[in-house]
Amino acid sequence: MPEERADPRQVRSREAMVTAATALLTEGGLEAVTHQAVAARAGVGRATVYRHWADLLGLRLAALEAGMPPLSPAPEDVRAASGAEPRAELVHYLRQLCERLDDAQAGAVLAAVLGGAQYDDGMQRLRLTVLTQIVDSLRPAVTAAVARGRLRADVTAETFAMTTVGPLVYQRFLAGARLGRDMVDAVVDAALRAWAP
Amino acid sequence: MPEERADPRQVRSREAMVTAATALLTEGGLEAVTHQAVAARAGVGRATVYRHWADLLGLRLAALEAGMPPLSPAPEDVRAASGAEPRAELVHYLRQLCERLDDAQAGAVLAAVLGGAQYDDGMQRLRLTVLTQIVDSLRPAVTAAVARGRLRADVTAETFAMTTVGPLVYQRFLAGARLGRDMVDAVVDAALRAWAP
DNA sequence: CCACTATGAGACAGGTTGACTCACAATGCC
DNA sequence: GGCATTGTGAGTCAACCTGTCTCATAGTGG
Structure with a gap:
């Protein structure tokens, strides 16, 4: 994975947004995940959410992916x-x-x-x-x-x-x-x- | 079922709306079913849809119910x-x-x-x-x-x-x-x- | 210390949502 | 057939949401 040298500010807000998005998904289903809701929940500017995910689908997919980590292998x-x-x-x-x-x-x-x-x-x-x-x-x-x-x-x-x-x-x-x-x-x-x- | 004496106008538009709603559901999923979309599709005033189903959930449930008729019994x-x-x-x-x-x-x-x-x-x-x-x-x-x-x-x-x-x-x-x-x-x-x- | 860049706040146009009014025409009853 | 009733379509309106933009600010890397 191309783990580009990332600005800590970017990773920080991204993390907050993804966390907020999965929480919203968990509580209210896919429809509850919107740029506005995520911004409010993550304590982040609305524009920031748009900057990271220009379209709604991308945002929702990010929430979904973060909410489904891989199964751990058997001992x-x-x-x-x-x-x-x-x-x-x-x-x-x-x-x-x-x-x-x-x-x-x-x-x-x-x-x-x-x-x-x-x-x-x-x-x-x-x-x-x-x-x-x-x-x-x-x-x-x-x-x-x-x-x-x-x-x-x-x-x-x-x-x-x-x-x-x-x-x-x-x-x-x-x-x-x-x-x-x-x-x-x-x-x-x-x-x-x-x-x- | 209390089949109240219904005004033909009512049943006509209701039928058109339900048909439109299930079609929208089929094509675009639950999210595609909105008062506005149903009104446009059914060739009906937007206010009429609100009159029949005051809230979105009711409208969607109507679409869902109409889309799932009972299974027919075996011969x-x-x-x-x-x-x-x-x-x-x-x-x-x-x-x-x-x-x-x-x-x-x-x-x-x-x-x-x-x-x-x-x-x-x-x-x-x-x-x-x-x-x-x-x-x-x-x-x-x-x-x-x-x-x-x-x-x-x-x-x-x-x-x-x-x-x-x-x-x-x-x-x-x-x-x-x-x-x-x-x-x-x-x-x-x-x-x-x-x-x- | 400085150039860079992600961010938050806010402005903005365009669209959607619900609630409302009003003229109109279809309907049921006499 | 005539008439009161009633569902309807069109339209208005405020509130909200969306997506885009700008700009000052502050955290960051060199």
Whole structure:
């Protein structure tokens, strides 16, 4: 990344603005993120917000991106044991995803992505980023599970993500439920049964 | 329904406005639905739109409700055969749901519900309506499948909806895929395997 | 110490929002 | 058919929001 020598004033106000933007997103959804609201919330001049993001979409995307940091990888021991018992690693990532979904901030990002992806190009890209992030984090464990004979040979990370993440998203955004640990366990086990060889 | 004696002028303009509102929703998402836009599209005075829906939320909810008519029941023969073979009825409803998801109009409604339900009370109610509609349409077939020994005794319509509708929603709104008939078949079969006794 | 540059404040035109009025024409009733 | 009722379209208006610009100020790097 071209981390150009940045003026501390720039990074300071940028940080304040991004923080304000994600807070607004969390509290009121995408529509609540406007130049004016961000300026007020960040204690920054309105012109400054326009200087950093000339258009509304860019501003909103910045809020969304900041609100969805990458999932952290499974701890070393879980990953090491994955060859023998892939379930633990799968559960690890999906639990993390669930905490994200239950968390207001990342939940707001996901909701915005689900709800707005089709009307906008930048949102499309963001949707793809989120999707790739989720699928790729599951991929090693899925591959291991296939190798270990726990899943059919033709099951891909994409398929597995569909049968696990799908139900979780459904529960959270359509059924309006909170996602406990047992929910993750149930979903993973159901998926393992569904795609057992 | 209290179908009060309505002035034909009222119903005429109301109809035009609702049609315009759903069209706008379909094309540009919830944000595109405003009093002004609806008035222009419906060929109606701006004041008229305000007269019918004093606040923006009400207007948008009207657009959403009109864009999501109830699922039609399975044909007689499929329902009759459901005791013996429940799979066909399940597939029937989920196929219909898929067509809806692929359809721009109902897809827009679902997307709006997924994306905006948490920030608003009226949207919460709409989410519940949509959810209930889906789950209830599956319920008879799920009950039949349980009775027939195709599903575990403890599988409810809610659970089954989660494991089928979830993946479909995932494919459509997160993976950005179109939903073919084979996708429905695969999802239903996976769910039947996952919850087989 | 000085040139540079990001910032905050404010001015400004253009558009949108809601609330209001008023003439008009479609409607329902007699 | 005539008439009171009522929904409507057009228009006005103040308040607000948006996007752009200017300018004095102060933090920054050399």
